[in-house]
Amino acid sequence: MGFGDARTEWILRLCAIICLVLTVFLMGFDKETTQIFGVDKTASFRxxxxLKVIMFVDSIAAAYNILQLAKCWISAHPKPPFQLQTHFHLPLFWLSFFIxxxxxxxxxxxxxxxxxxxFVAVRGNQEFQWMKLCNRFHRYCYQAAGAFLCGYAAVLTMLLISFxxxxxxxxxxxxxxxxxxxPNNN
Amino acid sequence: MGFGDARTEWILRLCAIICLVLTVFLMGFDKETTQIFGVDKTASFRxxxxLKVIMFVDSIAAAYNILQLAKCWISAHPKPPFQLQTHFHLPLFWLSFFIxxxxxxxxxxxxxxxxxxxFVAVRGNQEFQWMKLCNRFHRYCYQAAGAFLCGYAAVLTMLLISFxxxxxxxxxxxxxxxxxxxPNNN
Structure with a gap:
């Protein structure tokens, strides 16, 4: 692997980790309590x-990217036993391709x-009588929107990483x- | 491109088209009317x-795959002016990679x-008082489940096509x- 794409990968993975961690924190610490029909209701990712699935998936993706960053760091400072042939590396390339x-x-x-x-929470669904919620949980919804924005930034960087x-x-x-x-590696 | 992967691509695209068209038809012709609180409610993809987004995206994906199938057919029966160099084909490969x-x-x-x-329709959401619907629209929900199954089969084949x-x-x-x-094409 050349120097150019190793550095590109390093930068992309760092961006992905930052966005993923931001998403998890914004989503995780988002909480608001309001009265609906006289009953206290708390909105959180639970x-x-x-939203629970987002927390779970994004945490695992961040952990995986941290591992890959460590791998990049090791292969950027190769000691003699680490300098291996391309054909030996190939299963590793397949593995990181799939993950x-x-x-x-x-x-x-x-x-x-x-x-x-x-969207259901913002707009409700008249036909199915699912009620709107974001007119009751203002602050919660704004923070959740920020979390989604960071989440999509993370998706974009992970898309580039997968390419x-x-x-x-x-x-x-x-x-x-x-x-x-x-046959010949050029 | 060799013979092996051209045929693989042809079969995969055909499978994708069949699954996508099945999804669109199952979803599109799925309709049921029931009384909820004394009012007639009709469940459909509208x-x-x-569900409207699924109909739209799956129709476009099917149309695109039909176009690609036509391209495969043309390049499998090449007449002399169609036999082009690899370097000429490269923008086409990039285009079909992105699409x-x-x-x-x-x-x-x-x-x-x-x-x-x-899932919201099947299980409801106690906290937000979104009510369950699949205990009222039995037949509708079974047909929708079939549509989702075909949809995921289509996603799997399109994933393989993208690889x-x-x-x-x-x-x-x-x-x-x-x-x-x-430098040399081997």
Whole structure:
């Protein structure tokens, strides 16, 4: 792997970690209590299954990216036993390709499912008599919107990371033969 | 492009089209009317924004895959003027890489957002007083579940297609230099 894309990957993963941690904190510390029909109701991420899923997925994605950052740091300071052949690295490339893809898809899906639930909360649903909630939980909804914004920024960086890891994997294969490695590494 | 992966792509795109069309039809013709609190309520895909989005996204994805199938068919029967160099094809590979990625992400997100709305419909939300609906719309909910199943099958095939198009693009690049084409095509 060249110097250029190693540094790109490092920067992207750092951005992803910052956005993911911000999302988790904004979502986790978001709480508001209001009276609805004379009963105290508290809105927090525990109220909606979709928000719990976001907290879970984003935390795991952040932990995974921290691990990858550590790997980048080790391979940027290689000691002689770490300088291995490309063909030895290939299973590692496949592994990080699959996990990066899964990470991008899962964070995107979790965020979008959360947004869908949030839309119901903002606009309500007349036909099904699901009531609007954001006219009662103002501050909660603004903070949640900030969390979604950070969440989508994280999704964008993880999307770019997944492109980069696909690139780092598939560039080792021959352009003319299906799933055959290139004979000479140029 | 070799024979093996052209045929793989053809089969995958055909599967994706079948699943997408099935999803759209199952969702589109799903309708049920029941009395809730003495008022006639009709459940259809028009009742929920998320289901309208699924209909829209899945229709466009199916149309795009039909176009790509036509392209596969043309490039499988090449007449002399169509036999072009790889370097000429590269912008086409980049284009189909981006559209395939977008297709996979959008269908996945649309399906997942729809599922989230469906979960609210199945289980309700005690805290926010959103009521359960699937105990009133039995047949509707079973057919919608079938539509989601087909939708996820379509997402899976589009995911595989997006891997294949990433492979077809990035295999043309050098493994040692960032974003540089390989000097000799082996």
């Amino acid at each position: 109220s909606l299954g979709a 990066d893809q899964a990470g991008a898809y899962l964070t995107f899906a979790a965020n979008t499912a959360g947004m869908e639930a949030a 980069l890891s696909a690139f780092n994997l598939f560039r080792h294969y021959s352009p003319n033969h299906f799933l055959r490695l290139k | 009742s929920l924004g998320a 395939d990625q977008a297709g996979a992400y959008l269908t996945f997100a649309a399906n997942t957002a729809g599922m989230e709305a469906a 294949l198009s990433a492979f077809n693009l990035f295999r043309h690049y050098s493994p040692n230099h960032f974003l540089r084409l390989k």
